[in-house]
Amino acid sequence: MRRLTNKLVKIGIYIVALPGLFLFCKEKLTQTDSRQFTLQVTVQDTSFVTRSIFEDSSHTAVPGARVKLMSLHHDLIYEAVTESEGSVWLKNIVPGMYNCTVTKLYTRDTVKKYLPLDQDISLSASMSAIPLEQSGEPIRVTVEPIFSSNVVISEIYYNGAPSPPAYYFHDQFTELYNNSDEIIYLDQYAIGDVAYGYREDDPHMLHCIHLYQFPGQGMDYPLYPGEMIVVAQDAVDHLEYNTRSVDLSAADFEYYNHLSSDIDNHNVPNMVQLHHKYGHDFLYSVFNDAVVLFELTAADTTWTYDSFNHVLVPVERVVDGVEYREITTQYQYKRLPDKIDSGIGGGIPAYKGKSIIRKVFRQTGSKFILMDNNNSSVDFKVSDQPTPAKIDG
Amino acid sequence: MKRINRNGGNWQCIACPTMLFHFLFIVLFLDVCHGQDRMAPVIGDRPFFMDSVVHQVNLYDIGHNTAALYEDSRTRALRVGQFTDYSDGDYYWPLHAETVIEQNYFAGTVYPLSENDVFKGYFYYRRQNDHNVQWVDQSRWLQSNPFLLGDSSRGDFTLNGIHWGGEWARRVNQHWLFGLGVHYSVGQRLKKVFPKPLNKYRDLNLTAGVMYRADRWQVGFNYRYFNQQEKVEISRYNLNQDITPVIYKFRYTDLPEIRRGQTSEERQLDRIGHEASGQWLWKTSFVHWLGHLRYAVFTAGTRDGGIQKEKEGDWDTHLYNAALIMIKQTTEWKGYLSYHFARDAHTAYHPLFQFLIMEKAASRHQFTLGGQLNVTKNCKLFTDLLYWYHGAFKEDLMLNNFWQLKGHGYGLKGGMLYTWGNRWQAAAWMGTAVLDNQCQKRSENIYERTYFNLLYRDPLNYYLADTQRYNLGLQITYKYLPVLETHLLLSAQTISGEEPSALTKSRVTLNGQVIIDLFIF
Incomplete structure (x- = not known):
């Protein structure tokens, strides 16, 4: 009887031992490794237009510029408007290749006030196929004045x-x-x-x-x-x-x-x-x-x-x-x-x-x-x- | 240690014949070529001990250790046969075929070359018709590979393929054995509807095993190398404006690039794998123990061809298996208790940035208790009781989609084997299993689009379905020894699943086999 008991104890140990090795392998969702990130875009204008309008020869930041990021691989578009210092933060960016366009319009009334011109002036820039990933650097975009075609x-x-x-x-x-x-x-x-x-x-x-x-x-x-x-x-x-x-x-x-x-x-x-x-x-x-x-x-x-x-x-x-x-x-x-x-x-x-x-x-x-x-x-x-x-x- | 071959000749057998029948073993079936859904219960269609009616399950079958080829029971037999599978119903994984008809014709032999050498060779011809396949033009690893190529058509595929292999095992001395093997598959699968993607595959598998045998124990180690390739070509492109299909290039799990009106597309997937497995057998005076450990790693790379080549991503697979089986036998009955563990994990990497973008894993723990009762000399009864639980999750790190589920299931199987004289034998069995799944966490759908639902929502619903399955089978064996032995097998299985939407779907699988062993050598 004692011998049988010993055997049963051994069997029990074996049965418990191997499953015990693997039971810790429960599937667990971490949700901590998201690849999405926040991106800073800074818009500047080195031409005469913004300097003239802000009446400051060193002013290059372009506030109020519309920044648009379009994913090449995903059906995603991020849009935002730059703040007073010419920067904007875009959140939850999915890594990938993007096109970036920046537009800023100075209306005719504004232009007339600061420049000897009687027309709208659009500041524009575009960047094609920019790789953006988690460790991405801030994007600096330099816009240029676009004079509309007749x-x-x-x-x-x-x-x-x-x-x-x-x-x-x-x-x-x-x-x-x-x-x-x-x-x-x-x-x-x-x-x-x-x-x-x-x-x-x-x-x-x-x-x-x-x-x-x-x-x-x-x-x-x-x-x-x-x-x-x-x-x-x-x-x-x-x-x-x-x-x-x-x-x-x-x-x-x-x-x-x-x-x-x-x-x-x-x-x-x-x-x-x-x-x-x-x-x-x-x-x-x-x-x-x-x-x-x-x-x-x-x-x-x-x-x-x-x-x-x-x-x-x-x-x-x-x-x-x-x-x-x-x-x-x-x-x-x-x-x-x-x-x-x-x-x-x-x-x-x-x-x-x-x-x-x-x-x-x-x-x-x-x-x-x-x-x-x-x-x-x-x-x-x-x-x-x-x-x-x-x-x- | 002498064993009489059914053909009447004498040959050396490594394992004593009684041992072969003692340590019948249910192999935790793992399809290393195609991956496997770990959430589905792994149950043979008949009770554990009843599996020995056809298959001599042994250390060769446990980890397919080539060194243990000596234990194959079909030595000196030329086995030819055919089996047909028919599967139909609306309960199927979303990108798979609604109806599958598969036919295999095969011939093979295990032949001793000398006292210490044995050879095994086989050849298969496979023909498969997949009906009503949607979107995806690849045929393999669909549940783990997020880099897929598909088109907007829905239609039928026809596959033609061959599979052949050879193994050689040598006994060095009374204790040491080793073996080598090569297996090769090639085939092509053509979609019958426009744009008629042609899917080709080619698999090479090399294996080497070693085994040590002592009086009361055996231990084996096996290494396997996989080199697998699948290629999809869409070249018969027609720019006819009404029938030009949309080509979908899935990168990650749910973000397809859409191509229209291109002249050609080509997708090649190369998958390299390494597998190491160990098996052991320990005989005590009270019970016998069988054990199995296995680890396999696969690295797959996806490349694009065609006119607009683009870099696609890599994905890896890690497979883990373990099993412990205890078997007890007396003259009146046999019993066993087993534990199986299986886990597969898949990771995918961004094609440009090479960081992790997708994780998917599933684990299962399964416990089985079963036995055989010898009612009379000619009549045996079998039964199995199974319980398993599992967990799984999937996480897309790009768009933050995720789900996690857990579940458990149980099953009961019973069977009877009856023998009439020396010639006739009949086996019948039936079983049922129930699977209950629960979703623990899931993200909201980011995209409400057809393709997204196909790749994200519908598979999840499939996994979450509470299923119930029934199966029954009949096998008749006729022996005309020492010349031939024939087997006719018919089996059927139904599975019905209730998805979270309370929609009930079902699927029926029918199987027929004819196997003839000719002892002509």
Whole structure:
């Protein structure tokens, strides 16, 4: 009996011993290792604008600037406004890659008070694909004054119409708007689209795949303040071919490629072809492209080309530019310099019948002033349908 | 120490035949290739001792110690067979298939090369149809890998694969044995709907084992190396505007990058693993003890190909197992008491910053009491009683999502084995198990989106379901010794789970097997 008892005791020890080794392995949630963190962003302006407005030659901090952090990998946007010392703290930042934009507007009334200028001045800056992690340093952003363009691209319909028929992209158009108080003559203006791959290598030139100039001899095509014009790929009623398209028969201009069997509406003036690398027509990509408005000079009669048959246009000729992509976080594929467009518009899957339109900044009487921060991420929004020759106020 | 082979020939056996039957062992089944849900109860479909009807469970089976290959009972048999699994129902892990039909055809043998050498070789052909699979184009480690590639289509996959392997064991002397093995799997899985992602896998597994045997005890150690690869290719892309699918690249558990209209995508996952396990057997005059310890670590890296290569993250897996089994046998009955422990832990690392972003772990403690009663010479009854409890948590350190749960379960199994003469044998069994889970903590959903629900809310609901399962089976064995032995097995299992929303789902699994052992050597 004693022997049996001893054995049972031994068995009991064994049975308890091994489980005892592992029982401490209870699962426990710590919740102490969150990777989120708080980030400080400091905004400064080293130009004359802020110094003048604060009447202090050493003042660089920009209070009241809107800081926007957009995650490239997450569906997260952080926004805040800088305080008096030009800084702001953004909380619960999830580590990752971010685009950062900063905008600050000095209204015309403020500008007039401190500077010999009679216009709004926007301070703007953008930073692309910044890695932000837990041990991140504070971000210092230096903004620069942006003087609004007189003529802006107010709408681009590049997306293509939904089927049927499939792949209907002939209804693309560009809308230009006179955002100033002056009459603008379009005769010296041109529209081109910019190739990818030269942003860093050749920062002073834009390599254009197509370049089409407005007709006229100098003062034939005035654009009055608050007016707009539509440049169509084909100025016809596309509803006849695709019921979900748009009627462009009343367009003001159309691209016409005389080297192909392109449609030519004789009632609509044709844009003058300066360069046409490929394609049946001046087709904007339905996925991603950069459309630029140039103001040419009388000296621009001879052109240079790169080895890929792109025409080179100096950056200083740029009046306005808009870059769009299907995936708006792909800053690694940007085509335009930041000072032309520091953002990316779009974000629309192809062939959805949508367009991108410039937001209204303010309305003065019956006239709209459109937003122009040289940042299409900020300045543009998606419209569910194209609105040629209309401003969405 | 001599054992008569069923084929009639004499050969040296390392373990005495009675011992083989004494130390029947339920292996805590661990699928090291595919990972395992630790919250699901690990129960064989038949009582513990009844498992020996087909399987000679021994130290070879405990930790698959190659050195113990001598203990495989199928020596000198050419085994061929086929088994089919059919599983269908709405209770399934969200990214798995709603219906699975798997067929395996196999052939293998264990053949003594000499007095001191034994060889095992096998070949499998596998065909599997997965119906109604949603989103994810990868097929493995879905519950632990947060770096997934998927698309917006829902459809069927067809898998074709082969699996072959060979092992060799050598007895150095009366005490020492060692063994080597190689196992290789390759296959491809094609989704039938656009964009028709092609999923390929290739696994290599090398193993080496050593075993020491004394009169009253044995101890073994086994090392295993894993080299596993899975690749998904989406190349048959069509930019047709109406059927262009959305490609989802899941980084972390719930933050997909969305691709539309790209020309190709490619995702490659490489997983390297090392496993060390020890097994021991100790015979006392009163009872016999079996023990098993195992640790495995896997490191997996994910890479992107295609036109827009992006760095993806790494994730690791740590697996721990331990078991202690006590077995007592008399001429009239056999009994056992066992404890099993299992834990798996997964960690994921940020692709850019390399810090920890996700943790997931689950542990289970399981106690089993069972026995066998020899009613007559031809009739035996079996029963098992199981109890287990477990805990699990998951934490996303990026978006601060988390949940933690605990639960427990119990089960009862019974069976009967009847033998008619020397030729016929029939076994029947049935069982039931109940699992009760409770959520202890959970975060609120940050995203209310379809993909987020699929990756976060729905799996949690699956885990939290209180389940009840029933199973029954029948196996008929016909022996025509010394020529052949055939087994026909049919089994069925139903599981129903009540999710937190009070929604009850169920699943039925049917299994059929035909196995023929030909003693032709």
